[in-house]
Amino acid sequence: MTATLDFKITKTQASRLSQVDFDNLPFGTIFSDHMFTADYQQGKWQNPQIIPFGDLSLSPATSALHYGQAFFEGMKGFRQVNGKVAVFRPWKNHARFNKSANRMCMPTIPEELFLESLKELINLDRDWVPHNDNQSLYIRPVMFATEPHLGVHPSESYKYILMTCPIGAYFNKNLKVKIETRYARSCEGGVGFAKNAGNYAASLYPTTIAQQEGFDQLIWTDAKEHAYIEETGASNVMFLINNVLITPNTKETILDGVTRDSVLQLARSWGIEVQERPIPVKEIIDSLQTGKLQEAYGVGTAAIIAPISEIGYKENLYQLADPATWTLSKKITQTLNDMRKGLSHDIFSWNFII
Ligand SMILES: Cc1ncc(COP(=O)(O)O)c(C=O)c1O
Structure with a gap:
């Protein structure tokens, strides 16, 4: 044949x-x-x-x-x-x-x-x-x-x-993540944007430490200062603050996720303000302390939208509102699901039909 x-x-x-x-x-x-x-x-x-x-x-x-x-x-x-x-x-x-x-x-x-x-x-x-x-x-x-x-x-x-x-x-629970302040996943001039096996091997040790501390995943930060958010272990990361959807801009240290791009296109098509820019860790911690962080997720092919319900940074653990009450993440998940299953029109022509 x-x-x-x-x-x-x-x-x-x-x-x-x-x-x-x-x-x-x-x-x-x-x-x-x-x-x-x-x-x-x-x-x-x-x-x-x-x-x-x-x-x-x-x-x-x-x-x-x-x-x-x-x-x-x-x-x-x-x-x-x-x-x-x-x-x-x-x-x-x-x-x-x-x-x-x-x-x-x-x-x-x-x-x-x-x-x-x-x-x-x-x-x-x-x-x-x-x-x-x-x-x-x-x-x-x-x-x-x-x-x-x-x-x-x-x-x-x-x-x-x-x-x-x-x-x-892939995940059937909300994530408890740790913002990494010691190890780095990738650096300028390195291979963070590639999906090479070594990137994942190098992430195992820091992730294992985080898991021993009771976390599910890491949020990686930049290699120089650990002052800017990058992505999680196997997904990009997004935050909804004051109804603005923010995510780190893609650059050579971050994987340019297909799910990330899809979520941003959907959000923009719904009139939601989207910002792709460097995100200081401090901005996330401030928004947690002031209650302005409405939603946070890992977005990737395996997990699709994985709600983050707890964020650890240094000695502190911050709780977000119960993800069951979030509206944007639910709308994104439902919309992607309906498009993929053929329950709604594939307006962006994202499906490769077999
Ligand atoms: C490190 C990393 N970042 C981001 C992503 C998300 O990319 P995608 O949405 O294309 O699956 C993945 C998963 O592939 C990943 O392993």
Whole structure:
């Protein structure tokens, strides 16, 4: 069997679908039957194929394992009311994928290959896309260096893999976050805007400390002074103060989130004032102390809108009003949900329909 771009499709002989408990979906541990893979060799992408999801065989000298040339993306596909599947804004993820690739000295992927592999894989594993509310298909593209060579230089070869997982809600509670004042996620001139694996590895230790202190997540601050808000561990961050929606402007230390962009476009279309600018930590603490901080959230593909109900800064813990009373976050969540599920008109043409 071949697809439009002429890649080979080898179907699994033993689907695992009937073993999945769709009423109890954890995040990122249940994988759909198939995966897409392609290899970059001799300066071009080769051997594109869909094969049963399974283990890889790698040399212990695989350069990604030693020098970290690896990055990924994260998207979601939603079951629409008409049975089709809508992948949310994959064009933006493709653009960011190639931005990460350039920064990590890795090859880019043509949009056609990115979208076609997505379409064919999801088409084949269509029954893995969950039907229930709050569920979706998480889509994970990843690329890594495969050259078996113990020397620090850009690899000559790479592997691209696309895999999918049916998932439930990422966070099912309000977040208690700590504003980080010691460690940094990224710095000017660094790789904070890329989705490279190393950014996440470096965040594990500070996040673990915060979790031992009873927090769910960190809010990263700038590396120089820890005086400006950046983003959370796996999402951008937004605050509603005096009915103005504020979020740090994107720059090379922050990931340019697809959800962030979508939320800002929605808010602007509703006539809400939006400000993308440096946000001093002091402004957030002042607004907490004076009760002016109305809503705060992490916004990202995995979590969508994750309400922040408590913020720790130095020795103090500040409480926000009960997120159940917030109106803007609910409106954003509902609107995004309705658009993705095909319950309302996709006015921004954000859905990639499969
Ligand atoms: C560090 C970081 N910031 C922000 C985001 C949000 O980006 P997006 O909305 O594209 O998922 C993510 C998740 O991908 C992330 O890992």
